[in-house]
Amino acid sequence: MDYVFHFEIPLRSFSMLAYGGVLTIFVSILSVIAGTFIGVLGALGRISRNKLLFIASSAYVELFRNTPFLLQLYFVYFILSSAGLNLEPTTAGVLALSINVGAYITEIIRAGIQSINKNQKEAGYSLGMTYMQCFRWVILPPALKNIAPALSNQFIATVLASSIVSVIAAKELAYAASILEARTYRSFEIYLIVIIMYFILVEGFSVLLRYVNRKAFRS
Amino acid sequence: MFDKSFSLSDVFFLFRASLVTVALVAIGMGLGTVVGFVFGVIGACSRNRIWKALVASYVEFFRGTPLLIQVFLIYFGLPLFGIDVPAIVAAGASLSIYTGAYMTEIARGGILSVAKTQWEASASIGLTFLQQMRYVILPQAVRIMIPPSVGFLVGLVKDSSLMAVIGFMELTRVARLIGDRTLEPLLVISIAGVIYFMICYPLALLGRRLEKTLKSAD
Numbered sequence: 001m002d003y004v005f006h007f008e009i010p011l012r013s014f015s016m017l018a019y020g021g022v023l024t025i026f027v028s029i030l031s032v033i034a035g036t037f038i039g040v041l042g043a044l045g046r047i048s049r050n051k052l053l054f055i056a057s058s059a060y061v062e063l064f065r066n067t068p069f070l071l072q073l074y075f076v077y078f079i080l081s082s083a084g085l086n087l088e089p090t091t092a093g094v095l096a097l098s099i100n101v102g103a104y105i106t107e108i109i110r111a112g113i114q115s116i117n118k119n120q121k122e123a124g125y126s127l128g129m130t131y132m133q134c135f136r137w138v139i140l141p142p143a144l145k146n147i148a149p150a151l152s153n154q155f156i157a158t159v160l161a162s163s164i165v166s167v168i169a170a171k172e173l174a175y176a177a178s179i180l181e182a183r184t185y186r187s188f189e190i191y192l193i194v195i196i197m198y199f200i201l202v203e204g205f206s207v208l209l210r211y212v213n214r215k216a217f218r219s
Numbered sequence: 220m221f222d223k224s225f226s227l228s229d230v231f232f233l234f235r236a237s238l239v240t241v242a243l244v245a246i247g248m249g250l251g252t253v254v255g256f257v258f259g260v261i262g263a264c265s266r267n268r269i270w271k272a273l274v275a276s277y278v279e280f281f282r283g284t285p286l287l288i289q290v291f292l293i294y295f296g297l298p299l300f301g302i303d304v305p306a307i308v309a310a311g312a313s314l315s316i317y318t319g320a321y322m323t324e325i326a327r328g329g330i331l332s333v334a335k336t337q338w339e340a341s342a343s344i345g346l347t348f349l350q351q352m353r354y355v356i357l358p359q360a361v362r363i364m365i366p367p368s369v370g371f372l373v374g375l376v377k378d379s380s381l382m383a384v385i386g387f388m389e390l391t392r393v394a395r396l397i398g399d400r401t402l403e404p405l406l407v408i409s410i411a412g413v414i415y416f417m418i419c420y421p422l423a424l425l426g427r428r429l430e431k432t433l434k435s436a437d
Contacts (some may be wrong), residue, residue, distance in 0.1 A: 066373070066419035067412045068380035070391055075412070078404040156283075163285035167384055174287060187295035195288045202283040 009186045010193040020176030021197055027094055027172050028159045034098035039105030046110045064103035069164055072100055077168050093165030101158050108154060112147035113139060145217050152209040156202055229397050236393035237414045243379050243389055247314030248372055255322020262323060263330040281320035287381055289313050294385045310382040321371050329364035330356060366433050369426035373419050390414060
């Protein structure tokens with residue numbers, strides 16, 4: 001084996017990789033926030049008694065949970081270009097990621113709300129609460145306690161999935177890695193450094209989220 | 220020379236590519252499950268801290284990093300060492316390693332969830348470790364492992380689409396190719412999506428039903 005390691009190449013351009021890492025965090029957070037908005041709407045549709053809303057939200061959830069994200073990304077990209085919208089690849093990536101994450105968060109929120117025992121709601125009614133009051137005071141707090149860990153896991157999964165948007169040249173860590181690789185051909189060193197960076201990001205967020213969940217949901 | 224319009228034969232190309240996807244997923248799931256069982260047993264039953272730490276590191280690393288970068292490392296990184304890595308080998312290897320990490324956790328969880336009394340009872344009738352595993356522990360553990368494994372399999376079918384990025388001719392890559400050639404990307408991608416849906420949705424329903432039967436059995 002006469003391969004000489006050249007780890008100084010990715011490390012010399014580390015600022016570019018670090019910037020990519022920051023963008024990855026940015027893309028992930030944006031997508032999860034947007035996905036949560038979509039998820040709330042979707043969950044309301046999934047528990048609605050309105051046939052149309054129920055079918056529409058169920059179709060959305062099953063469609064985007066049973067197809068690959070890469071395909072969804074290409075689909076969004078081509079729809080945008082056929083509609084004449086010339087979006088930045090990063091924006092298109094966030095859009096596609098939000099729609100994808102929204103389907104998963106819909107199910108997370110729905111499961112959280114439906115896991116509350118019906119008796120709780122009835123107890124609230126018997127105290128004279130309206131449905132809105134019941135929802136706000138009786139159903140939502142314990143539901144949030146169920147939703148938070150699943151949502152945290154979904155965020156971690158989104159950080160990992162964000163690497164896929166590099167395929168449409170969206171600016172984040174994996175894309176920075178591929179740019180560097182095209183320039184220097186040092187694929188092994190670059191991708192090794194980048195994979196370690198992702199690992200540190202993921203572990204860091206895991207620890208952070210576990211701490212936040214514990215603090216926020218101290219009984 | 221090339222038929223520039225989308226025709227029925229393109230649909231057959233897509234179905235053939237979906238068979239490639241299924242084969243790739245089968246290889247990845249097969250090898251990964253074997254790896255997962257071995258490491259799962261080590262992780263659950265070993266008393267050696269070093270072995271358990273090694274297994275835990277493997278699991279944490281390949282579950283906590285993007286599959287895309289894992290594939291790049293194998294496909295683009297290894298050839299620099301003189302190892303020739305064709306796309307199919309890189310795809311199969313990376314999916315197997317990735318699956319192995321997840322299956323290790325599933326197997327470890329399944330084995331650990333078998334009541335300790337089962338170990339004690341089977342030991343007290345004189346079974347060796349291998350006999351305990353084969354006749355008492357694993358049958359119970361495997362029943363518990365099946366629902367999460369099916370759930371993971373659905374994810375694996377979707378993750379196999381990433382192999383398109385290294386040029387492996389599975390469904391997503393072929394869909395892009397045909398879409399670029401016929402200038403009907405949306406149509407072709409939609410058909411590919413329908414095919415993925417037809418594979419994943421029944422599997423997902425099966426997984427959900429299995430999880431329900433497991434819960435009701437408690």
